[in-house]
Amino acid sequence: MKRIAIDMDEVIADTLNTHVEWYNRDYQDELTLAELHGRSLLDARPNAREAIESYYAREDFFRQIKVMPHSQQVLQELSQHYAIYITTAAMEVPASFRAKYEWLLEHFDFLDEMNFVFCGDKSIIRADYMVDDNVKQLQAFQGKGVLFTAPRNVHETRYVRVDNWLEARDWFMAELERADERMENAREEGQSANQTPCSTASISVEESAT
Ligand SMILES: [Mg+2]
Numbered sequence: 162m163k164r165i166a167i168d169m170d171e172v173i174a175d176t177l178n179t180h181v182e183w184y185n186r187d188y189q190d191e192l193t194l195a196e197l198h199g200r201s202l203l204d205a206r207p208n209a210r211e212a213i214e215s216y217y218a219r220e221d222f223f224r225q226i227k228v229m230p231h232s233q234q235v236l237q238e239l240s241q242h243y244a245i246y247i248t249t250a251a252m253e254v255p256a257s258f259r260a261k262y263e264w265l266l267e268h269f270d271f272l273d274e275m276n277f278v279f280c281g282d283k284s285i286i287r288a289d290y291m292v293d294d295n296v297k298q299l300q301a302f303q304g305k306g307v308l309f310t311a312p313r314n315v316h317e318t319r320y321v322r323v324d325n326w327l328e329a330r331d332w333f334m335a336e337l338e339r340a341d342e343r344m345e346n347a348r349e350e351g352q353s354a355n356q357t358p359c360s361t362a363s364i365s366v367e368e369s370a371t
Pocket residue numbers: 168169170171172293294295
């Protein structure tokens with residue numbers, strides 16, 4: 162089975178949406194996701210840095226983040242065809258460790274918890290595919306990167322892009338067929354490469370015989 166490394170925040174966890182909701186509720190603001198098109202929360206509210214960053218220290222915030230629509234159903238389906246690993250740069254926010262672990266156990270209980278990878282620098286990850294909303298992580302990855310659309314990455318054009326989990330499912334299911342085709346082509350090329358020296362040898366035998 163090919164391995165897919167899947168990010169948490171903004172990929173299976175609807176972190177930004179939850180962050181905006183909690184920030185609006187606690188600080189009586191009316192920030193919308195549309196205002197975040199092509200920029201971060203801090204870019205949109207530079208004067209509210211302390212308020213915005215305060216949530217990163219709160220376990221209850223990470224524990225209550227919403228699940229990205231269709232991610233559970235699609236990962237369950239894809240896990241029949243791929244080995245699924247959840248890879249999160251949790252070192253960026255140490256306060257989130259326990260809450261993220263419990264969140265995964267609650268919402269993705271069909272995955273093997275031995276496939277949960279809490280790390281810092283994801284360049285250490287070796288898998289066939291990586292689904293991430295962070296371009297930096299895809300740049301350092303040696304397999305095939307799949308960019309999951311988030312407001313901050315809408316202008317990026319270098320990667321295969323999926324806007325949601327239904328699109329991701331279609332891409333990965335089609336990729337199974339593409340991978341089979343690539344393997345078949347490689348096998349045929351290997352066979353024809355093996356045949357070339359034989360035919361050359363037979364020609365030279367014939368030539369020397371004449
Ligand atoms: Mg992310």
